[in-house]
Amino acid sequence: MKVGIIGGSGYVGGELLRLLIQHPEMEVVTTTSRVYAGEYIFRIHPNLRGFTDLKFSPMNLDTLAKETDLTFVALPHGSSVKIVPKLVEIGQKVIDLGADFRLKDKEDYVKYYGWEHPTSGLLEEAAYGLPELNREEIKKAKIIAVPGCMSTSAILGLAPAIKEGIIEENRIVVDVKIGSSGAGAKPTRASHHPERFGGVRCYKPIGHRHIAEIEQELGKFTSNPISISFSPHSVNMVRGILSTIHTFSKKELETPHIWKTYRGMYGNEPFIRLVRDKKGLHRLPDPKNVIGTNFCDIGFEIDSHSNRLVIFSAIDNLTKGAASQAVQCLNITIGIDEETVLKTPSLHPA
Amino acid sequence: MKVGIIGGSGYVGGELLRLLIQHPEMEVVTTTSRVYAGEYIFRIHPNLRGFTDLKFSPMNLDTLAKETDLTFVALPHGSSVKIVPKLVEIGQKVIDLGADFRLKDKEDYVKYYGWEHPTSGLLEEAAYGLPELNREEIKKAKIIAVPGCMSTSAILGLAPAIKEGIIEENRIVVDVKIGSSGAGAKPTRASHHPERFGGVRCYKPIGHRHIAEIEQELGKFTSNPISISFSPHSVNMVRGILSTIHTFSKKELETPHIWKTYRGMYGNEPFIRLVRDKKGLHRLPDPKNVIGTNFCDIGFEIDSHSNRLVIFSAIDNLTKGAASQAVQCLNITIGIDEETVLKTPSLHPA
Amino acid sequence: MKVGIIGGSGYVGGELLRLLIQHPEMEVVTTTSRVYAGEYIFRIHPNLRGFTDLKFSPMNLDTLAKETDLTFVALPHGSSVKIVPKLVEIGQKVIDLGADFRLKDKEDYVKYYGWEHPTSGLLEEAAYGLPELNREEIKKAKIIAVPGCMSTSAILGLAPAIKEGIIEENRIVVDVKIGSSGAGAKPTRASHHPERFGGVRCYKPIGHRHIAEIEQELGKFTSNPISISFSPHSVNMVRGILSTIHTFSKKELETPHIWKTYRGMYGNEPFIRLVRDKKGLHRLPDPKNVIGTNFCDIGFEIDSHSNRLVIFSAIDNLTKGAASQAVQCLNITIGIDEETVLKTPSLHPA
């Protein structure tokens, strides 16, 4: 199958390329970049030296229409909304890694992104591309909107507990620790090595955009109003997200019940690992153990002292939080083994 | 004034030495170490090369009694309880950096530390050495129990809000990020560079010992029962603590009110900086900006979406969280300028 | 094919497991560990959670003899010499990742390792397992001695220049920068995160053991005496080696000639990439770009000012420097595609 990538020079685009180049059923025929058109891909993604001699191209809808069957869009928020409708029009299936088709309520774009959605009619046709929750929609949708990285981690961590109705829906604290690649490939003062190295900083204590999609997806599991207390922190690593989710229980909790709740939802999921060990160094999820993979590691602890259920959810923001989740959606939508090219372990140590 | 240090080879002992060597009114006459007795101090604390030619000594109560007026004890928890009573008996003033005299309720030692306190009668005579809250007790006490590092950060962040009565006392989430020096100088698998570097791990999701002292000290400001939801995380840095404190407000909050609340308690404190800026990279506390100093930087944000007051509190775990706070207590108890040897800025960048 | 691993709990053992578990023609039937016998492998190598439910076993030569055809030995130096001869005796092919069969001259064991080799007769039967130089020997040998990590990097960087006879053989400076995993899985003060993080330290300025094997292998390409000036430095990363090789040229050098020299030797090698780009950030080898892979990236620069040829050689110490190179030798010795399970790119960024 022939595919194209729009916006291939960013970190998510690079990870898409890495996976698709190794995918036994895919051929990447065009990869666009406004800034780097004409440049060898391996100059920007040095890990791909020896794997591809392709160059970045300028964007050309005709080429995509003629030569590809499916397009990945890895553009900044607010940019894909200008292109995805045209791709749909020319009959392309689209897997969009930005935020522009994730939300169902067009008012949320005004509230969280500050702009009116110009093609809000398409929002209903887009699937929220989180396979563990929306596999059937993903199969059929024309547009697959791959979730935000922190949203993926938070939603997967919370869905079973919300569905089971055991936690207070209006006092859910999601305290996120995220690596520097989450802010993208463009240098800024915040990502400048001397400023970022060795510190920890809450960069958006309130009002983060991912709140909208988290509440949207979790809202499917309860009729109570949900309110997410969400604060992401930059820490000194390149990849990885740990969401520490502090929740307050409605009644006394027992460990076997929580195990059963999580196994019930995720027991057959190939990319969810429940991590809650009694021994060793790695008793709870740590993003180190999922770097470069499509896994989401989930664990929990019951705190009888403060009446808490603490949930831990770890992913790699660029893979399960973006590119490999997109490929998982691809595998689902074209009907091949969902694990194709994705079932690899991380490195230890790394 | 002549002082001794019991337990000088750990990281806290090293920082005490660094400060006391530079202190204009102090002379360190003996520094004990069981393991390193006879060894040059600068072999263990290489930053002190050129500043002292002292060697570590074995412990000798007679020497301390004869040659010093005050003793710092920097031993592991459970060890100082065996020595402090003897020091008190021979008339020494003691500044203890361990946990053995921090708690007032002897039952808490059973509950949190797993042993019965053998000299619980002394607990009432010890001051909890947090100058911003207990300056008067520190002045007079024979034993000054310097607070735990994470406790310092959490208590200072929460005290004004608790006192003001504006937050729910039973749903206080303290999500801590701490550097590797917090676990001490002894190598373990958890602190092994390949395992620690680049990850983030919650190492004690429930039941951490610092909960006891945090609830004890905050309990002075309210008659409502307090319950701290406390989960500390290892992150990839050497020094520093950021406590992100998620609280739920009892009523609608306004920024000027919170400002006033915090300024009211800390306006004259030399080592509290309120950090809440509208511009730039450094709008909220980041431990990077307090490394090596005695500052506690505190900031906050009001989240109307989830009804939260989020408080940020950043310190260096080895200085304000241990050694420099001990020196601050020293300055107070001997009646000299509280800022002596402590009013220095951190490095930027670092 | 069924294989065993002796010494599977270290970092090299873990990487062997990761590769062999994914290898289409291999089945790992036993993995020994003295310390962790009886423990799940994924408790020690957390990346393998979900990939294997095997446990570590105590070592048992009978089991190896009956159930396996080939044994990997990943033991500390001085330990494999006690086991490899027994394995050979029972007819096993052995791939040894330690140093005990790398050197041909038994006197070098006395000089560099401080012990007499008890089965020095076997030294001649062992192949030095560097495929790019010794592919034919590897095919036939009973014992394959996988090279040291820093040796791999230095030898591959230098071989073409030595063979071409263009550099002074007695003034070759190999300045190595290596990550913390190179020192193994056992915690020490040197690898303690607070001590290792953020510094750079030359830990063995003279007399490093790898000098012996580097001079041995390079000696095959010249009749002049070779002397390697070798100094390895710990830097703040987990994986990776960059060898900066400063050499002085015998005559004036021209870039096309050096290109030709390196292409001549490595043009068909699947795991050598020549990296010397005129543009972009990644003009010369950086271990970041080979982490987790079997690549050795090699580049160079000619310095007319100081009459130097500077060569850069980057590998991952745990893969091309150990485990994946062992698998490359395995593929060669059993006669399958040399790239099996090895042709994967690293992550970018990471």
Add this chain to the structure above:
Amino acid sequence: MKVGIIGGSGYVGGELLRLLIQHPEMEVVTTTSRVYAGEYIFRIHPNLRGFTDLKFSPMNLDTLAKETDLTFVALPHGSSVKIVPKLVEIGQKVIDLGADFRLKDKEDYVKYYGWEHPTSGLLEEAAYGLPELNREEIKKAKIIAVPGCMSTSAILGLAPAIKEGIIEENRIVVDVKIGSSGAGAKPTRASHHPERFGGVRCYKPIGHRHIAEIEQELGKFTSNPISISFSPHSVNMVRGILSTIHTFSKKELETPHIWKTYRGMYGNEPFIRLVRDKKGLHRLPDPKNVIGTNFCDIGFEIDSHSNRLVIFSAIDNLTKGAASQAVQCLNITIGIDEETVLKTPSLHPA
């Protein structure tokens, strides 16, 4: 004494501010910044929050002339040459932290910097501000040109050996490892945290500008031609330089002779520490142990195998490599205790 800083928003400017604010005899009356004029200094240098309420100003020669006696210039190379002559003209003493007055031979500016020096007549009047070698010139000069950071480290490491005539002057390898702050405060792709973290990269294998000043200063100690083989590497730390200097000896060397050579030159220097210990973790210089200080730690090892004298020289690039060395020059030139505000230890661990 009243001083001004031109170019106060960079990292070197920030460190100057940190030191001068604490200096008992200095008052900083103006600090200029083109970009940040009007902004609070602590917004850019967050460590200075609570230490100064000054704002950056636009540059104004009149103000400097009227209100200050001495000006520090911390501008990019090629910028101070436009300002320093004017400052000299209005009678200011100037301490320049850029490269524009470091070289004596105007041709070197053409060769290494690519421009003709417009006021080359002033070059002879400038002192090369390395106190250990040029204390007398510094006392008297109108312009003090503070050395480059890597030059400081290399020159101090090499001067005794060159003077003693024991090493080959044309085969001196200076392999530098430097932290990210060395590239300044401006974000670039090379300093972007995801690209810089965890790697090691030689960013200027040949032709680095510091070669000119190193050869100039060392040339004073020998009549033989000197050729420096200089290659700097970015490593994963913020501050610090380790220069590993590989030299080849002219005759057999003995340790006591080298000790004597180095003690002879540096025995009375307050900011040089000879570090060559037989025990412990810290046997040789490591920049970790000098961070934030004015120390240069120097050590060595004799390699009889390869006929080498390996010298290690560690500094903090922003302090001894720039700002604190400038303050050392200040103290010298105004005739006060050279150690004023500079004699502080680093932190351990950090």
